[in-house]
Amino acid sequence: MPTTITAAVVAKAKADARPGSKRYEVSDARAKGLVLRVGPSGAVWQFRFAVNGKDTRLALGDIETWTIAEARDIVGRGQAMLRDRSGMPDAKWIERLLVRTGKIAEATMAPAPERPRDVFKWSFEQGRAEFLGEMKRTKSPITAADYRQKICAAEFEPFLKRPLPTITRAEMAGVVGKIHRSGRETHAANTARVVSAMWSWLEKDQQIDAAGVTPGVMRGLKAPERTRRPSKRMVADPTLEDLGRIIAIARSGAIDPIIGCAVELVVWTAQRRRAVASPMIEDFRALNGDEEGLWYVYADDRKRSDGEAHVVPLPASAWACVKRAMAIVEAAWHRRLDDDPDASKPEYLFPQTRARRRGMPLTHLDPSTLTHAMGFMPGVENSPHDVRRIFGTYGERVLGWSRLSSKMILDHSEGGLRTDVTGKHYSLHDGTHEKWPIMRKWAAAVEEDVARAVEGLEPIDELKGAIAERRYKGSGLRMLAAE
Known part of the structure; x- marks a missing residue:
């Protein structure tokens, strides 16, 4: 008292x-x-x-x-x-x-x-927490996680307790420059983009009083220019030989069958690895007597935070891969029911077999699994991202479709057709009538190379040994497949 x-x-x-x-x-x-x-x-x-x-x-x-x-x-x-x-x-x-x-x-x-x-204003740590909370609320989980990874880098630790108004653009430019000088040039550019986005949010009316930042102080923050590298010269037309071998190995039994199906789907659809790793079974719809199908790629599996699904047609070969994965998941679930009658039915087409860390829930394959699986395949030089490049280049140069056709399959917003007023509010058709010819032509071309690759494939024991060697010696880890 x-x-x-x-x-x-x-x-x-x-x-x-x-x-x-x-x-x-x-x-x-x-x-x-x-x-x-x-x-x-x-x-x-x-x-x-x-x-x-x-x-x-x-x-x-x-x-x-x-x-x-x-x-x-x-x-x-x-x-x-x-x-x-x-x-x-x-x-x-x-x-x-x-x-x-x-x-x-x-x-x-x-x-x-x-x-x-x-x-009395927010510290960098407080402002960052508020910003990331808003990104989690308004952005897709993938985008929010990307923002968190960039703005929580170790380079920002000296600023954690600093009041936001005392942090200058020169200091942030110094952080970005340090990252750039370490050789992570793409990371530096992305970090500058996220810092600028964070300050733009801090300037808004709802939080500027608490943040106390000066409007426009970080606007236009950029990383140094990237190092010039020799241009890639491609004289010969691209081939699908690598893709045929990828599918042949994926079907051979040399790798886990679920991972094999996921790798196949990368090749058949040319979608980003994060979208391929995370679809739910309910995202697929059978057509034509279960001979073909559609895949609805929703916003959570893309970089977009909202909007209509990106619909990808699945010709017979691609749909057969999806059905094979569904059968594997269904069989595994029935086996679990023998030991646990209350075991829940899997939701994901490519479920995890174990959690990434103890206590975390089982969800879907990690996207990096697809990168590593392809990197460990002997005689394969392409990553999941390279498949998309081959799709666009081979499709336009050899199969003869237009750039807009490539965008309809590869782009998140289907080449901009779904982002204007007409696409958002009036013309709500999924556009598959124009996509089917593209995907059928692509599947037919890949199937030819798959047949040739299967004929020349090594024995399964030899494949398994080569995959194990590349995996444990690290030679397959050369590809990080940045997307």
């Missing part, structure tokens, strides 16, 4: 402050936050207050330095600073008071900040 600190209380504190004595505190009833702390090493004045819900103890000096009246005056000034948000009581402030009152000759610490109100 607070007690009015008097001369008698101070005298007793002096007497009690001796080696071996017990520690105790006396809270002053006349100056809220003023505390006299007594212990074996002496008796000192303290100012206790809270900022943003965090309790702080500021040492004012010992009882020989300040009288009771002076200590109360200091606490009163500190309370006024906090109330008016005109500054933060700290050790530098106490030192300036000591100099002003003649108790020490000169200050040895840095001067007060030019804008003391900045200390």
Whole structure:
């Protein structure tokens, strides 16, 4: 309970402050936050207050330095600073008071900040948490995770406790430049984009008062120019030989059958690996007596946060791959039912067999599994991303379709056809009538190379040995398949 600190209380504190004595505190009833702390090493004045819900103890000096009246005056000034948000009581402030009152000759610490109100604004860590929370609410899970990975990099740790208004564009440019100089040039460009997006969000009316940032301060932040690399010259027409071998190995039994089906679907559809790894069984629809089908790629499996599904036609060969995966998943579920009658039916076409970390739920294959599976295949040089490049290049140069046709299959927004007013509100057709000829022509071309690859395929034991060698010696890890 607070007690009015008097001369008698101070005298007793002096007497009690001796080696071996017990520690105790006396809270002053006349100056809220003023505390006299007594212990074996002496008796000192303290100012206790809270900022943003965090309790702080500021040492004012010992009882020989300040009288009771002076200590109360200091606490009163500190309370006024906090109330008016005109500054933060700290050790530098106490030192300036000591100099002003003649108790020490000169200050040895840095001067007060030019804008003391900045200390009451969000720190970088607080602003980042708010920004990432908003990205989780408004963006697709994949995009939100990408933002988190960029803005939570180790290079930002020195800024965590800094108030946002004190962080300059030059400092952020320095972080981006450091990443660029380390050789991660693409990462540097993406980091600059995310930092700029975060500051643009902090400038909005809803949070600018809490953030305190200057509008436009990070606008246009960019990474240094990328290093010029020799251009790739392709004189001969691209071939599908590699893709035929990929499917032949995927079907051979040399790799896990579910992973094999997923790798096949990459080749048949030319969709991004994250979309291929994560579809749910209900995303597929049978057509023509279960001979062909449609795949509805929803926003959560793409980089878009909302919008209509991207519909991919599946000709017979592609649909057979999907049906084979469904049969494998169904059979595995029935086997589990023998041991656990309450086992839930899998939702994903390519489910995980084990969680990535202990305690995490089982979901779907990790996209990197597809990259590694193709990288471990002997005689295969292409990654999942290369399949998309081959689809566009071979399709336009050899199979003869247009650039717009490539975009209808490869683009998230189908070449922009679904992003204008007509596509959003009036013409709601999925466009498959134009996509079917493209996908059937692609499937027919790939099937020819699959047949040739199967004829020349090595024995399964030889394939397994080669895959194991590439896997454990790391030669297949050369492809990271950035998308």
